[in-house]
């Protein structure tokens with residue numbers, strides 16, 4: 001049976017202990033650690049997205065206020 005290396009996407013025999021292409025270890029413990037790392041990375045990205053969404057909202061507010069003031073000044 002062939003499986004894919006999660007690191008480099010290389011096709012590897014699932015009986016192999018590590019990826020011959022990049023050396024990624026298929027040891028269950030290492031895989032578990034790798035999964036946890038990915039999970040943490042995903043959480044971090046989510047957090048960053050949440051922050052940037054808030055920032056965009058603030059910019060939108062500033063923009064709206066600016067337009068409102070500009071309209072008020074010119075009329």
Ligand SMILES: [Zn+2]
Pocket residue numbers: 005006007008009010019020021022023024
């Ligand atoms: Zn690999």
